[in-house]
Amino acid sequence: MAGRPEGGIALPFAVSRIVSEGVPLSAPLIEMRGITKSFGAVKANEAVDLSVAPGEILGLLGENGAGKTTLMNVLFGAYAPDAGEILVEGRPVAIHNSADALAAGIGMVHQHFHLAPRLTVLENLLIGIAGKSGRIDRAGGLARLKEIGRQHGLGLDPDLPVSVLSVGEQQRLEIIKALFRGAKLLILDEPTAVLAPSEVDGLFAALRSMAGQGLGIIFISHKLNEVRALTHRCVVLRHGKVAGRVDHPASTTSAEMAKLMCGHEIVPPTREASTPGAAVLTLDGISTSGHAGTPLRDVSLFVRAGQILGIAGVSGNGQRALADVISGMLPPQAGTMAIAGKTVAQFSPRELQALGLGRIPEDRMTTGLVTNLPLADSMVLPRIGTEAFSRKGLLDPAAIRAFAEAQIKAYDIRCPGPMVRAGALSGGNLQKALLARELAFDPKVLIVSQPTRGLDIGAARFIHEKFLAMRAKGCGIIVIGEDLEELLMLCDRIAVMYEGRIAGTLSSADASVARLGLMMTGAEGHA
Amino acid sequence: MFRLEARTSTPAWFNLALPLIAIAVTLVLCSGLIAMAGAGVIEAYGVMLSASLGDSYAITETLVRAAPMIFTGLAVAIAFRAKFWNIGAEGQLLAGAVASCAVGAIPMPGTLAMLLMALAGAAAGAIVALVPVMLRVKFKVDDVVSSLLLNSVIYYALMALIEGPWKDSFSGYPISPPIEDSANFPVLIEGTRLHLGVIVALIVAPLCWFLIARTTLGFRIRVTGENAEAARYGGINVQRVLISTALLSGALAGLAGVGEVGGVHFQVMSDISPGYGYSGIVVAMLARLNPLGVVPAAIFLAAVMTGAEAMSRATGVPAFLSDVIQGTALLAMLVALLFTAYRVRRVGATT
Numbered sequence: 001m002a003g004r005p006e007g008g009i010a011l012p013f014a015v016s017r018i019v020s021e022g023v024p025l026s027a028p029l030i031e032m033r034g035i036t037k038s039f040g041a042v043k044a045n046e047a048v049d050l051s052v053a054p055g056e057i058l059g060l061l062g063e064n065g066a067g068k069t070t071l072m073n074v075l076f077g078a079y080a081p082d083a084g085e086i087l088v089e090g091r092p093v094a095i096h097n098s099a100d101a102l103a104a105g106i107g108m109v110h111q112h113f114h115l116a117p118r119l120t121v122l123e124n125l126l127i128g129i130a131g132k133s134g135r136i137d138r139a140g141g142l143a144r145l146k147e148i149g150r151q152h153g154l155g156l157d158p159d160l161p162v163s164v165l166s167v168g169e170q171q172r173l174e175i176i177k178a179l180f181r182g183a184k185l186l187i188l189d190e191p192t193a194v195l196a197p198s199e200v201d202g203l204f205a206a207l208r209s210m211a212g213q214g215l216g217i218i219f220i221s222h223k224l225n226e227v228r229a230l231t232h233r234c235v236v237l238r239h240g241k242v243a244g245r246v247d248h249p250a251s252t253t254s255a256e257m258a259k260l261m262c263g264h265e266i267v268p269p270t271r272e273a274s275t276p277g278a279a280v281l282t283l284d285g286i287s288t289s290g291h292a293g294t295p296l297r298d299v300s301l302f303v304r305a306g307q308i309l310g311i312a313g314v315s316g317n318g319q320r321a322l323a324d325v326i327s328g329m330l331p332p333q334a335g336t337m338a339i340a341g342k343t344v345a346q347f348s349p350r351e352l353q354a355l356g357l358g359r360i361p362e363d364r365m366t367t368g369l370v371t372n373l374p375l376a377d378s379m380v381l382p383r384i385g386t387e388a389f390s391r392k393g394l395l396d397p398a399a400i401r402a403f404a405e406a407q408i409k410a411y412d413i414r415c416p417g418p419m420v421r422a423g424a425l426s427g428g429n430l431q432k433a434l435l436a437r438e439l440a441f442d443p444k445v446l447i448v449s450q451p452t453r454g455l456d457i458g459a460a461r462f463i464h465e466k467f468l469a470m471r472a473k474g475c476g477i478i479v480i481g482e483d484l485e486e487l488l489m490l491c492d493r494i495a496v497m498y499e500g501r502i503a504g505t506l507s508s509a510d511a512s513v514a515r516l517g518l519m520m521t522g523a524e525g526h527a
Numbered sequence: 528m529f530r531l532e533a534r535t536s537t538p539a540w541f542n543l544a545l546p547l548i549a550i551a552v553t554l555v556l557c558s559g560l561i562a563m564a565g566a567g568v569i570e571a572y573g574v575m576l577s578a579s580l581g582d583s584y585a586i587t588e589t590l591v592r593a594a595p596m597i598f599t600g601l602a603v604a605i606a607f608r609a610k611f612w613n614i615g616a617e618g619q620l621l622a623g624a625v626a627s628c629a630v631g632a633i634p635m636p637g638t639l640a641m642l643l644m645a646l647a648g649a650a651a652g653a654i655v656a657l658v659p660v661m662l663r664v665k666f667k668v669d670d671v672v673s674s675l676l677l678n679s680v681i682y683y684a685l686m687a688l689i690e691g692p693w694k695d696s697f698s699g700y701p702i703s704p705p706i707e708d709s710a711n712f713p714v715l716i717e718g719t720r721l722h723l724g725v726i727v728a729l730i731v732a733p734l735c736w737f738l739i740a741r742t743t744l745g746f747r748i749r750v751t752g753e754n755a756e757a758a759r760y761g762g763i764n765v766q767r768v769l770i771s772t773a774l775l776s777g778a779l780a781g782l783a784g785v786g787e788v789g790g791v792h793f794q795v796m797s798d799i800s801p802g803y804g805y806s807g808i809v810v811a812m813l814a815r816l817n818p819l820g821v822v823p824a825a826i827f828l829a830a831v832m833t834g835a836e837a838m839s840r841a842t843g844v845p846a847f848l849s850d851v852i853q854g855t856a857l858l859a860m861l862v863a864l865l866f867t868a869y870r871v872r873r874v875g876a877t878t
Binding site for chain 1: 742743753756757758759761872
């Protein structure tokens with residue numbers, strides 16, 4: 001920031017560049033040439049070239065582990081590249097840390113936000129920005145915040161503490177923070193993964209406005225429809241190398257792009273017609289209290305054997321409480337639940353598991369697995385006291401290892417072996433491991449939350465196929481999700497949650513994205 | 528310029544090398560203090576080494592001192608595995624000493640007496656450890672603070688006991704009556720103080736390792752410590768695991784007190800422990816919470832303590848150096864642990 005007037009809060013990007021109809025005409029804002037970065041024997045990036053022009057939105061596509069995040073970390077100064085150079089507006093620059101990156105006009109919005117929850121919006125913006133003679137320049141900050149809000153339609157109340165902001169608002173604050181520090185190029189790492197559909201539209205509008213005023217944007221995602229809707233150009237990474245470039249994403253099909261990402265065709269699975277059996281899970285009048293988030297209010301639902309029930313809704317409408325009740329983490333205050341005809345007497349993970357319930361939590365890293373322990377430990381965790389893995393209080397290491405090895409093979413979990421730290425696996429492989437540990441014991445009912453959040457196409461397809469295979473075997477499945485297209489593809493019936501209640505249930509034949517979207521806002525009820 | 532970069536994996540040899548590097552760094556740092564005290568560094572460390580490990584008698588003395596630290600080190604290591612922050616091994620040790628002394632003073636056959644002393648001491652330590660764990664489980668009270676403060680409570684309760692009802696009626700000294708001669712732990716090598724309790728400590732360490740590594744309770748302790756949320760989701764009763772861990776940890780610390788009463792002092796006095804409970808934290812950290820590593824780590828600290836006294840006599844360097852070495856070793860180990868997760872990379876000068 002050194003050398004810039006006004007303590008580094010001037011607006012350095014060139015608004016004057018000629019931009020017409022979103023098509024950039026000028027020289028690259030940022031150019032990465034021949035970037036190579038290895039971790040041990042793994043080449044995370046190999047000779048990657050990439051450039052962004054002012055006013056351009058570049059999509060950076062690739063499966064998990066393709067090297068997208070590594071490349072952006074190199075650009076943002078978190079890693080030093082082994083080879084290659086970075087040019088900003090034609091001049092080579094050395095970026096050793098995030099301060100260098102910010103000084104070069106590069107801002108990044110990470111998947112996990114870096115905000116101080118107890119401080120206000122304005123205070124968060126002013127962190128690390130020295131005003132004149134060491135005082136905090138509140139007035140100057142307010143003026144800049146207002147200006148950014150006016151320019152890009154990114155308004156936020158400056159005096160609200162960050163802890164009361166929604167996820168979408170926090171993300172907006174991160175974007176404002178980058179602009180505040182004079183970013184000419186904005187990197188967004190999977191920004192839509194945490195947003196509800198309506199928030200995604202708002203984000204896209206803001207990004208288009210920023211590009212319209214000459215900012216360069218790198219948009220990392222593996223949601224192809226979003227990339228097609230938003231970006232001007234795409235770079236696709238595979239195994240650390242550039243697998244292809246797409247010059248007109250809007251007129252390229254998702255299938256073509258998916259093929260570039262995976263290296264082979266992706267065929268969506270089909271949901272065969274089936275005849276569902278008796279109800280395997282029934283909730284009757286369930287209400288909860290004493291739980292963070294929206295409580296359940298008189299929720300009744302059922303799922304039959306061989307049927308997939310989707311739970312749609314804007315996040316924060318009681319889905320968390322529903323998942324916690326069904327998986328045994330939260331005893332309800334009123335109402336009853338039955339699994340395969342047996343009424344649940346005691347709500348605990350162990351009891352429900354014994355009744356034939358399989359569970360895949362929303363947050364695999366914190367609730368599902370123990371990242372610091374070997375993968376095998378996480379895979380046997382829910383059944384550690386049972387005959388399968390122990391005898392008279394003594395572990396059976398051979399059985400644990402054999403089980404993990406068999407599942408790693410059966411589910412094609414990419415890892416060095418069962419004794420590797422679970423945290424070293426990618427999200428898709430972790431999800432496969434969690435799926436394996438539940439499905440190995442043939443659950444009668446399976447409850448899953450956000451099963452493919454953050455997963456790439458290949459991994460998501462694998463998970464979908466497993467669900468459909470379980471459905472064919474007569475398992476009843478509840479999928480809690482926000483991706484409506486995914487729910488419509490997988491589910492036989494979809495229930496919509498709104499403010500802790502079931503607003504209505506549709507058979508998938510009657511459901512559409514538009515209709516579900518309307519019900520999610522509480523506008524339409526349907527029994 | 529240097530900076531830390533997250534490691535993707537930790538080399539296996541690190542686990543063994545880290546404590547050794549930490550100890551080496553400690554000795555180098557402390558050599559400055561020896562030089563300031565006006566002694567030769569090599570000479571001073573030489574005296575420490577020969578006085579602690581130089582001959583068979585010195586080795587037995589070091590082992591006798593190591594035994595209570597093996598117990599407290601195991602107590603801390605197991606507790607920390609579950610992230611039950613037991614800083615109260617000192618108080619649990621004292622409680623174990625008092626209970627075993629009370630039992631040992633009752634006339635009965637020797638073998639029975641020793642067994643009952645061990646049981647009473649372990650139970651007393653466990654009961655003391657139960658206080659912070661119940662406060663945490665029921666009321667979310669910070670276990671670091673509660674277990675630490677409890678040490679003072681136990682210490683002054685002990686003082687009240689030996690200044691009051693247990694006071695030596697002949698001499699008037701604040702020491703408890705001695706335990707029965709038949710309850711004195713047998714000495715294993717004639718002419719030394721190497722007692723039965725030392726052997727028990729050396730046997731208990733691998734048992735603790737087995738418990739952690741090979742039993743379902745150990746599995747639950749490890750999982751609870753690493754991720755209590757995932758443990759609960761996986762059907763583990765986290766509260767019960769924490770309570771079991773605390774009882775076990777307190778019992779082990781209590782046994783440290785039993786060994787001191789039955790094998791070394793045969794009575795209770797105010798300075799029965801020179802901070803063995805706190806040293807247990809250093810031992811456990813140096814051992815990286817591995818029960819097998821606790822044995823060499825405790826022997827190292829014991830050697831420093833025994834050696835420091837001889838060094839003080841021979842060179843005039845204050846014996847307090849032993850405390851400095853302990854503290855520095857803990858800090859060096861904590862810094863060294865950083866390198867299991869991060870590596871230092873050299874980067875070019877920033878603009």
